Amino acid sequence: MTQTPSPAAAPSSEPPLKRTPLHAAHLRAGARMVPFGGWDMPVQYAGVKAEHDAVRSRAGVFDVSHMGEFRITGPEALSFLQSVTTNDVGKLRPGRAHYNWLPGEAGGLVDDIYIYMVATDEYLMVVNASNIDKDWTHLQKHAAGHDVTLTNESDRWALLAVQGPRAAELLQPFSDTDLAAKKKNAYFAARLFGFDVMLARTGYTGEDGFEVFVEASEAETLWDKLLAIGITPAGLGARDTLRLEAGFPLYGHEFSDTIHPLSSTYSWVVKDKEHLGRAHISAAPPQKLIGLKLERVPMREGYPVYAGDVQVGHVTSGSSSPTLGHPIAMALVDAAHAGADTFEVEVRGKRHAAVRVELPFYRGA
Numbered sequence: 001m002t003q004t005p006s007p008a009a010a011p012s013s014e015p016p017l018k019r020t021p022l023h024a025a026h027l028r029a030g031a032r033m034v035p036f037g038g039w040d041m042p043v044q045y046a047g048v049k050a051e052h053d054a055v056r057s058r059a060g061v062f063d064v065s066h067m068g069e070f071r072i073t074g075p076e077a078l079s080f081l082q083s084v085t086t087n088d089v090g091k092l093r094p095g096r097a098h099y100n101w102l103p104g105e106a107g108g109l110v111d112d113i114y115i116y117m118v119a120t121d122e123y124l125m126v127v128n129a130s131n132i133d134k135d136w137t138h139l140q141k142h143a144a145g146h147d148v149t150l151t152n153e154s155d156r157w158a159l160l161a162v163q164g165p166r167a168a169e170l171l172q173p174f175s176d177t178d179l180a181a182k183k184k185n186a187y188f189a190a191r192l193f194g195f196d197v198m199l200a201r202t203g204y205t206g207e208d209g210f211e212v213f214v215e216a217s218e219a220e221t222l223w224d225k226l227l228a229i230g231i232t233p234a235g236l237g238a239r240d241t242l243r244l245e246a247g248f249p250l251y252g253h254e255f256s257d258t259i260h261p262l263s264s265t266y267s268w269v270v271k272d273k274e275h276l277g278r279a280h281i282s283a284a285p286p287q288k289l290i291g292l293k294l295e296r297v298p299m300r301e302g303y304p305v306y307a308g309d310v311q312v313g314h315v316t317s318g319s320s321s322p323t324l325g326h327p328i329a330m331a332l333v334d335a336a337h338a339g340a341d342t343f344e345v346e347v348r349g350k351r352h353a354a355v356r357v358e359l360p361f362y363r364g365a
Helices: 023-028 048-057 079-086 129-144 167-174 216-228 236-245 278-282
Strands: 032-036 040-042 058-063 067-073 097-103 109-119 124-127 148-152 156-164 187-192 197-199 209-215 289-292 304-308 308-318 327-334 342-347 350-357
Touching: 023 040, 023 216, 032 079, 040 236, 048 058, 048 236, 058 236, 067 079, 067 129, 079 124, 079 129, 097 167, 097 278, 109 129, 109 187, 124 129, 129 148, 156 167, 156 216, 167 209, 197 216, 209 216, 236 308, 289 308, 289 342, 304 327, 327 342
Parallel strands: none
Antiparallel strands: 032 040, 058 156, 067 124, 067 148, 097 109, 109 124, 156 209, 187 197, 197 209, 289 327, 289 350, 304 308, 304 342, 308 327, 342 350
């Protein structure tokens, strides 16, 4: 019997998903993969709660190799960075890092970033995965007139985040460096399992830990060694619940090119200096970011928030908190209503009472 061939599927207009150097390792570990910012990423392995709890109680490891890395060098590297960021890069010293913002020209943020000072006249900037191309274009535009060289090293590096209260203890036998002596935001060269890496005592979970910069070609072997000593692989699902409990903003949710960044609790990131977009950031924000909790019903991004009969905002990030045992959310609400103690959140057409709580929801030891 002959069969009529099926019509060829219409070509997709979407570009193929990018893969990190650890893609094969995720599949071996049984990860459930999902699209995220143009990348094929693991959302979970054993389950979000198990991975979340492992990071809170011991240590987990995340693949964050989709993040972008830009190297900024030259005699005017510092003055350039001072002009395009809000935090004071001049206070950094070699081997130190800090959180920073790339402000837009007309309000909002181009991105929120981390800057690592490598040496005099040399810095490394880590940017969000979905913003790599946008950030690169933005920085190149504003580098004109500065004696500075920008190099996009995003394909060179894999980035692994080992997070949890026992992170330093578990890594120490396999490193040549006294990890316990390194303070928060330290950035330093080290040997780890025989590999030359750069370590930063930074993270996005509310726990202690290290982010490991390793050559992409060596990442899979290093990942396997971390799992072999009992560090739990963790996916995007746990990363999101952990950062939400810690009150950390996520670009595209709490920050964007249209959201006033001082709506957040991060006013300390803006220092008194000349920088791009200063006039817009100096204006009072029309909204404020607040924390909310419900007794039972989970809140999700986009759910309306009410004060009485008036919608005053919306949920930017929400989930059930594995650590606290109840639903939590961050919400952008009109500044005039931000001080209220109670609100209502509309969930699938029904309103539920919500209580305002201070951010962060959880503080690590």
